[in-house]
Amino acid sequence: MAWEYSEKTRRIFTAAVHGEPGTHMGEIDNPDGFGEHGSIVCGDALRFTFRVLQHPTDPVQDVITDARYLTFGCTSAIAASEALCSLIVQGRYTPIGALKITNQDIVKFLDGLPSQKIHCSVMGAEALEAAVFNWAQKRGVDLEKIGVHLKDKGEDEGRIVCKCFTLTEPYIRRKIKELNLRTIADITGAIKAGGACGSCHHAPGGLQDLLDETWGKNGSQPTPEPVSAAASATTEVSPFQLYRKIEKTIAENIRPALQADGGDIEIVDVKDTKVYCRLSGACAGCPGANATLKLMVERTLKEAVDEKLKVIAL
Numbered sequence: 001m002a003w004e005y006s007e008k009t010r011r012i013f014t015a016a017v018h019g020e021p022g023t024h025m026g027e028i029d030n031p032d033g034f035g036e037h038g039s040i041v042c043g044d045a046l047r048f049t050f051r052v053l054q055h056p057t058d059p060v061q062d063v064i065t066d067a068r069y070l071t072f073g074c075t076s077a078i079a080a081s082e083a084l085c086s087l088i089v090q091g092r093y094t095p096i097g098a099l100k101i102t103n104q105d106i107v108k109f110l111d112g113l114p115s116q117k118i119h120c121s122v123m124g125a126e127a128l129e130a131a132v133f134n135w136a137q138k139r140g141v142d143l144e145k146i147g148v149h150l151k152d153k154g155e156d157e158g159r160i161v162c163k164c165f166t167l168t169e170p171y172i173r174r175k176i177k178e179l180n181l182r183t184i185a186d187i188t189g190a191i192k193a194g195g196a197c198g199s200c201h202h203a204p205g206g207l208q209d210l211l212d213e214t215w216g217k218n219g220s221q222p223t224p225e226p227v228s229a230a231a232s233a234t235t236e237v238s239p240f241q242l243y244r245k246i247e248k249t250i251a252e253n254i255r256p257a258l259q260a261d262g263g264d265i266e267i268v269d270v271k272d273t274k275v276y277c278r279l280s281g282a283c284a285g286c287p288g289a290n291a292t293l294k295l296m297v298e299r300t301l302k303e304a305v306d307e308k309l310k311v312i313a314l
């Protein structure tokens, strides 16, 4: 699938991957602020670091002078990370001032993002929060005391609603409110929940229930076909049965996540326990392609089909 990116998004992405002067891909050694968000298994992950010019007496007045990111993800993930760093550095923000930057500011800076890619801008804002939290701890700033409440990780712990992306009920509830998400498609676009197998959409306590509890019932959505449980580990299966299990797992648990980022995967051959695969679309030639194959595809196949499987990239 080809995404409709703005001219500015394409320009920012190209400049970033070529490391042009003024871009921010990379990592600061011994940073003053460090934060991460996302997960490689989920297809997007961002590590964010910043350096401050320390104020001699009042840490709250520290000014961010440099910001860098390492992003595992697609065009929009890299462009959104680049936008976040540019906004912060150009604005000469204090760490606390930088918290005013929202995912909407990032989208605006990029002249828009496809709705299915909004999660890339959300990821940047979350990583920034984590980095400011880290800076405050290092500089001895009591954020609560000065009226800044940041979510610590513990607040998002709880029942997992979307197993494909390991997203919990408190986190999804918080994001539904913060980002004014009104439909399952909105949730998937913003935080990816529901974007793979779909079994969390209408399950009891699933995404639709969380939406209804937050906003009240307003219209129904078609119930997706229930997704069957992952194939059990192979004990004595024929090569044909093994192939079918691998094919089914890729179709149900892997391909939707890759397609959500404009990529795809093809099984070229299966020999014994070796699965020969080729990534295509946006995943082909992506610097993170190997990580996707090993960390996401191979791990999923091991869990769902057989622990002995190995994925070989073609």
Ligand code: FES
Pocket (backbone or CB within 6 Å): 161, 162, 163, 164, 165, 193, 194, 195, 196, 197, 198, 199, 200, 201
């Ligand atoms: S459990 Fe949410 S998409 Fe699979």
